[in-house]
Amino acid sequence: MAEAEAMYRRALEGYEKAWGPEHTSTLDTVNNLGNLYRGQGKMAEAEAMYRRALEGYEKAWGPEHTSTLDTVNNLGLLYAGQGKMAEAEAMRGGRSTRRRWTRSTTWGFFMQIKAR
Template identity: 75%
Template structure:
């Protein structure tokens, strides 16, 4: 299992670095090893299936991504239950995939399921909960449901500021998303303020990484 876990970690690392063909090779190797050692329905196997689904999604290989994520979801529901946090991770990932495919009602259903599960399991202020709130805000914006979008994005922003600080990348991404929303509403001074804040925060973070 040490070899399998090393391959899994390398696959995730390559994925984070954008080295997607190398990531796929490592994750496929990991999946085959886990299927042989643990079985196809073991939660650890299903985690790798989930990660491959995300990788295919990042490569815009959306049918393959959906097949992997659906396999992961069905397996996790059976092995861990529908409300386990690992199951909810895959539910949220399917929401992201459906949004990318333009299947917005299905995306909303997945996000809402993930949100309710995270709130129950982790609380309303956990970062996983806030990530899903942010995703719902962006989805509502795509649907033209701008007041609902603003409510969600403001909620995500306040939670991130409290949990992670004003200059964390997740906080700044939500600031940027609010800038886009205000721009779409024609609220240009507010949009500019959000864009300026996001830019300044990103510059500060990059500057800090240079001297750390």
């Protein structure tokens, strides 16, 4: 996992230099790094990456784009996995536009929320 983190960090640095911190390719790597951190149990780091990606995607693509919603889903799963159900629910429906998620984006998230 340490090698994977080093590779993601290297890619992130390259994207930030080439395209800037808010480019969607940079944000894809930020989101992926969040996934890696979540898998490693580094929840604070994962949350920071997901929040950064979410903010950038919302600016670039808007609240209903699949990349935005995938990150909302990831953040919701992170919160649900930590037992932070209020935060998880806020991710699921905190903004009116998020109520129109696609089934493929949210299936796992809804199943986790329902199981709690």
